[in-house]
Amino acid sequence: MICLGIESTAHTFGISIVDDKGKKVLSNVINAYKTTKGGLIPAEVADHHVEVLGEVLSQSFDKAGIKPEQVGLIAFSQGPGIGHCLRIGAGTARSLALLLKKPLIGVNHCIAHLEIGRFLTKAKDPVLLYASGANTQVIAYEAGKYRVFGETLDLGVGNFLDSFARELELGFPGGPKIEEYAMQGKKYIKLPYSVKGMDISLGGLQTNLSQKIKSGHYSKEDLCYSVQETVFAMLVEVAERAMAHTGKTELLLGGGVACNKRLQEMCRLMCEERGAESFVLENQFFIDNAAMIAIAGLEMFKAGMSTNVEEAGIRPYERTDQVDVKWR
Numbered sequence: 001m002i003c004l005g006i007e008s009t010a011h012t013f014g015i016s017i018v019d020d021k022g023k024k025v026l027s028n029v030i031n032a033y034k035t036t037k038g039g040l041i042p043a044e045v046a047d048h049h050v051e052v053l054g055e056v057l058s059q060s061f062d063k064a065g066i067k068p069e070q071v072g073l074i075a076f077s078q079g080p081g082i083g084h085c086l087r088i089g090a091g092t093a094r095s096l097a098l099l100l101k102k103p104l105i106g107v108n109h110c111i112a113h114l115e116i117g118r119f120l121t122k123a124k125d126p127v128l129l130y131a132s133g134a135n136t137q138v139i140a141y142e143a144g145k146y147r148v149f150g151e152t153l154d155l156g157v158g159n160f161l162d163s164f165a166r167e168l169e170l171g172f173p174g175g176p177k178i179e180e181y182a183m184q185g186k187k188y189i190k191l192p193y194s195v196k197g198m199d200i201s202l203g204g205l206q207t208n209l210s211q212k213i214k215s216g217h218y219s220k221e222d223l224c225y226s227v228q229e230t231v232f233a234m235l236v237e238v239a240e241r242a243m244a245h246t247g248k249t250e251l252l253l254g255g256g257v258a259c260n261k262r263l264q265e266m267c268r269l270m271c272e273e274r275g276a277e278s279f280v281l282e283n284q285f286f287i288d289n290a291a292m293i294a295i296a297g298l299e300m301f302k303a304g305m306s307t308n309v310e311e312a313g314i315r316p317y318e319r320t321d322q323v324d325v326k327w328r
Helices: 042-064 083-100 109-120 157-167 175-182 203-215 220-246 261-274 290-302
Strands: 002-007 012-019 024-032 073-079 104-108 127-131 136-142 145-151 250-254 277-279
Touching (some): 002 083, 012 083, 024 042, 024 290, 127 220, 136 220, 145 220, 157 175, 157 203, 157 220, 175 220, 203 220, 220 261, 250 261, 261 277
Parallel strands (some): 127 250, 250 277
Antiparallel strands (some): 127 136
């Protein structure tokens, strides 16, 4: 079956076409809102999605080399995410489902990050270290649901990094710029390290960094280097604890922050020491993308799940562990 997936939870509007026969991603077109100043203003990001959706849809079909009538299923990111943005994707999905007379399926964005890893790698039953803008969770499958074994108590790691980058006037998104500056850092600056059981906290670190930036005593390069080393160590620690707790021997990275090469390296080293395996995707599948929505939608639909057009609303606050995983 061929599925068209739509992603619109935050700054990215994407459309992907996936054929589950042979596990082929036929197209994965992404158009992300960017700004050189400030952060995300929901209404402005939603306007961006409206402006680009027609072009993104056309490009996706062109790259896939298929016609709309060949699509057998429409999937869309139902939540969690920014309400203004989710509505654009949901509205587009409902329109396409009605126009093409095809079934519709709403997908949990967080779970989609895990399913694309299982679809595109050899990972069978991994622990997912999910590090993105608003979400920071350690997830694993257990007893019919994806359970959250650890998470952030305040800020998502991606939002934290964007906020830090904004204070350094690096623009948005901040992660790639921070990684670039970190590679030039030479001195580690001691920073608050806050792991509480299986959870992490970034609020105190954010305040501490704000004070250090205002003091003018530290270089951008050293601050970025120190932030990466501190925050990623926290993430790897809680991921390793989850692996020890569950007895699982596979770690899968997911979310935009997982594009960072230093985080990938730290995860690989931790897994090597445990005799486990770390799985890494292409960057296009780490960041918010529609291929993961299409892939998760296919898995759900094959298990007998679907969404009525009349009930195809958004779920901006839906948690990972609220979804019944009927396809495993």
